[in-house]
Amino acid sequence: MSPQWALSAEAFSGLLAALHPDRDQAALRYEDLRTRLVRVFLWEHAIDPEALADDALTRLARRLEEGEQIQNLPAFLNGIARNLLKEESNRRHRLEPLTDLPAPVSNHDIEREHAALESCLATWEPDKRQLLLAYYQGDQSARIQGRQRLAAQLGLELNALRNRALRLRDRLEACIRKQLERDIPPESFTQFRRGQ
Amino acid sequence: MNPDLFRQFMLSAANPEQRDQLRERLIADQDLSDQLRDQETDWIDAYAAGTLPPADARALYQHLQQTGQLHRIPTAAALAKRKSQSASVFPYALGLAATLLLVFTAVFHQPRSKAPEPLPQITLALVPGALRDASATQSVTAKNNQPILLQLQYQDTAPQGECHVEIAGQPFGEDAPCGLDFHPYTLPPDLAPGRYTLKLTTPKGELIHTYQLTLKKEVP
Numbered sequence: 072m073s074p075q076w077a078l079s080a081e082a083f084s085g086l087l088a089a090l091h092p093d094r095d096q097a098a099l100r101y102e103d104l105r106t107r108l109v110r111v112f113l114w115e116h117a118i119d120p121e122a123l124a125d126d127a128l129t130r131l132a133r134r135l136e137e138g139e140q141i142q143n144l145p146a147f148l149n150g151i152a153r154n155l156l157k158e159e160s161n162r163r164h165r166l167e168p169l170t171d172l173p174a175p176v177s178n179h180d181i182e183r184e185h186a187a188l189e190s191c192l193a194t195w196e197p198d199k200r201q202l203l204l205a206y207y208q209g210d211q212s213a214r215i216q217g218r219q220r221l222a223a224q225l226g227l228e229l230n231a232l233r234n235r236a237l238r239l240r241d242r243l244e245a246c247i248r249k250q251l252e253r254d255i256p257p258e259s260f261t262q263f264r265r266g267q
Numbered sequence: 268m269n270p271d272l273f274r275q276f277m278l279s280a281a282n283p284e285q286r287d288q289l290r291e292r293l294i295a296d297q298d299l300s301d302q303l304r305d306q307e308t309d310w311i312d313a314y315a316a317g318t319l320p321p322a323d324a325r326a327l328y329q330h331l332q333q334t335g336q337l338h339r340i341p342t343a344a345a346l347a348k349r350k351s352q353s354a355s356v357f358p359y360a361l362g363l364a365a366t367l368l369l370v371f372t373a374v375f376h377q378p379r380s381k382a383p384e385p386l387p388q389i390t391l392a393l394v395p396g397a398l399r400d401a402s403a404t405q406s407v408t409a410k411n412n413q414p415i416l417l418q419l420q421y422q423d424t425a426p427q428g429e430c431h432v433e434i435a436g437q438p439f440g441e442d443a444p445c446g447l448d449f450h451p452y453t454l455p456p457d458l459a460p461g462r463y464t465l466k467l468t469t470p471k472g473e474l475i476h477t478y479q480l481t482l483k484k485e486v487p
Contacts, residue, residue: 177459236305240308
């Protein structure tokens with residue numbers, strides 16, 4: 072594929088149409104598909120999962136525009152993902168096996184993280200705050216039953232509750248990260264994030 | 268839902284064919300993708316709470332390092348701290364009236380108020396060096412601020428002079444004369460839960476032994 076090829080409005084519309092005939096539904100499916108691709112690239116240790124997910128969708132749109140008949144979309148996208156991962160394999164994180172866990176977090180850091188959490192949660196709507204705290208309550212074994220009860224209370228399927236909680240968790244993590252970055256110089260934060 | 272999905276995923280890194288199949292399913296299935304993300308998050312929370320077994324903690328940390336997700340740990344740690352605080356607030360609230368009554372009664376019935384009972388000291392003998400295998404790491408569970416005395420065992424003969432202790436590369440406490448059979452060392456009472464490497468050195472920094480310890484804190 073030529074690196075100069077850019078995603079046109081027509082090609083993007085073609086991609087949406089392949090996902091669902093209704094444009095609003097197609098937009099939702101596109102967002103979900105992109106989220107799944109970002110996670111896949113993240114879990115495959117890619118340096119920039121967001122960029123790779125966009126690259127994969129752009130390649131898919133181009134193949135559709137060229138008239139490719141795709142029978143199995145996930146298998147086709149996985150093929151694109153495989154190629155992209157191969158192309159950037161030399162850039163991926165390469166780390167020595169871990170022999171020891173890192174130095175413990177100081178009490179000062181724990182207090183700072185806790186303050187960031189409270190500050191983030193304070194800006195949330197009460198129902199969202201309660202849902203997040205209830206979902207992540209208890210230890211691993213207690214959580215399964217607690218979440219089933221919570222889903223029943225809210226009249227949701229467990230899958231729908233999980234999806235909602237994950238979005239809130241992502242939002243919380245982004246907020247806390249932003250708060251902590253204000254205090255830590257960007258260079259040190261990058262080192263910490265990448266564990267180098 | 269497969270409760271071991273995340274463990275399977277981490278293990279699948281060693282098998283490209285299996286990994287490829289799983290990747291395709293993760294692209295196709297939103298629920299599966301959410302389940303894996305959910306379990307990954309639960310592992311991170313357990314890691315931050317200090318309840319993950321050492322071998323799993325090490326595997327998870329490496330996974331987060333490789334996937335550029337170490338920034339997720341502070342949120343998990345903050346949630347764990349919030350949980351432990353709220354768990355301790357409820358019984359206090361329930362017992363508040365009774366406690367106030369008891370204190371009030373005590374003031375009138377006792378000439379002096381009693382100080383709270385100190386927590387009993389925990390003593391643990393730590394064996395040096397060889398126990399680097401995470402599954403064999405010695406662990407201790409204590410209440411907040413409960414004193415923990417470590418008996419840092421020597422490999423063969425006792426060192427002469429003063430001994431110095433570092434935890435995770437940082438000095439903690441004063442140098443003290445090395446003990447005869449072991450070096451006694453009291454852990455800092457506010458040390459957070461986690462897995463630690465302790466180094467016993469001379470005051471000049473010459474390494475005598477290293478020790479592995481997992482510290483867990485009891486939720487009140």
